[in-house]
Amino acid sequence: MKEAKPEWYARLKRGPFEGDVFSSELQREVEARAESGQTGRKGTAGKTRLNAKGAALAAVAVLLVVVAAFVTLSSSPFDSGRQASIGGGGQEEPAISFGSAMDQLRLGMTQEEVLQALGNGGVGMSTYRDFSQEHREDPKDISTWSAVDLWRYDFGVRDGYEVRQGKGIDNLEDGFDLDGIRSGEIEAQLIINWRDRKVERVIAKMRSDEGTIGTTRLGPVIEHDAPLAVEEPPEEDPTASSPPDPELPAPNEGIRAVGDSAAGKLQLRPDKSGDESVRLLGAPSCLGQETDVQFLGNYELVLQRLSGEETVVQSFEQLEMIWQGNETVEFRKLDFADIELFLFFPRYTDCRALEFYAYSVDKATGEAANYTFRDGENDLPFWNTSPQELPKAEDGKLVVEGGRWAGQDGAVRYFFEPDPEKHQLRLVDEERIP
């Protein structure tokens, strides 16, 4: 199935431009900043290249071009509160509560009706997506629309709130500040998608009393609730064209992985979008045996509480898993003072290192959370472990023996401390091992 590299690859070798694009002048500026210990942006003191238009061009680069910004200059506290919160640091509370807003919103409402219901003001924007030329829109799938009109509302914004960066280029929920909601700096966020100046769908995310993030929708459910979705419609995976094996689990059904917690069950389920691929690996490799089962698709990890209530903990896009057999696998559970920690390994073996994700269930509150790995300034969604020595809990720390990469002697043993407040595993120590 390996594709030959196209001949036109050779035309890309030289790069897009001739000459030194990173000029000696730019390099000297870096050296001067390094010597002076200036670590921040140089915009405050020196020349600033990123002007307003530059920022707009950045939006072009990230697929979304802002083609319109509609701001009603009213004195409504609702409006000013929202706008300030988007820019970072709202001072005023909205004049209408989140619950009341949701109660009043209906599909098909006109913009005038929404303004009347929620207040005489609004912050809106249209986005234009940078699709390639052959793109076709699907009227039922917002992620395929070239132009999307959005209004965003932030509720309960704390003073001093600053918008933080998202977790990645492909995160389709970047339109929401989930960290801000999780930390309580924002009580709730609501985004209205307009179609022909009528409410097409509403997506709202809010912090529950348990600290988890819940999602409420009006209108059709779409993949990842992505008001700013940048994905193109799913295409056939070129490597997954064979028909499903009757011995294999049925795609898009069932539970792929499970973890038992005192508060309920963590369950990894295929996304209902229906494009999961399940097949035999087919050939032995570092990734497993030919009889192993390979899963590829979009998944949701949910906490199903004892009461039956469910909370989405994390969504995965195009996750590949390879396991022995076709049984539901179990998360690796480790016990800490305040939390139950669950580790999820998408694959069971590899030549060098295994990726794994971490989730916690708080023993006091029953809150489930996706933990990131904090390494200095970097917040990483997963870490790597030796396939032979899986992570363990020791003296309140998660101990991970790192993978062994080509060209390296030995490996590194990492020590992480759980931070239940920030939902992080903070790297506190490491040691080289033979």
Place this chain on the structure above:
Amino acid sequence: MAHEYLKFVSNMQSASLQDLMREYGTEVWNYAFLLTRSRHMSDDIAQDVFLQAYLHISSFRGQSSLRTWLFSITRNKVINYKRSAFFRKVTLLDFFHQAPSAPSAEEQFMNRAYTDSIWEAVMKLPPKYREVLLMEAQYEMPLAEIAQLLRVSIGTVKSRLHRARAKMRTLMEEAGSVEGG
């Protein structure tokens, strides 16, 4: 490979910084440009990348090649810029009348300055396809290294590459410049 020793150091000397910029400056700048399509942003991002590498060399532990580590920093910087651009857009009223189909002055300049017309097609690809294509075609990175940099599975990298090539073929056919593939 000359700088791989940096995984063992906790402080970088000025001379090493100069060497690093000379060796990887163009690649880091080009990668930033591929993601942002803005020369000005690429200037800023490339500078920030090397400054961060200089200040945080101790966090490079040989977990990847030095180039991949620099690309990883570049990618994070671009994400930061994207976020700030997204959240600033409500104030960009001067952008209101700019038609999306009209290329900016910068885009027009870039189209004239490309070393090869094929780059016009590359820049029309969705960024995630553009990125993975260039990792393989221009930088000749192994799939596993691309997957590590992008934090996706190798299967996802393969899938994106397949789609990127297919889109490139379409774009090049439309431009009447198919030269194999």
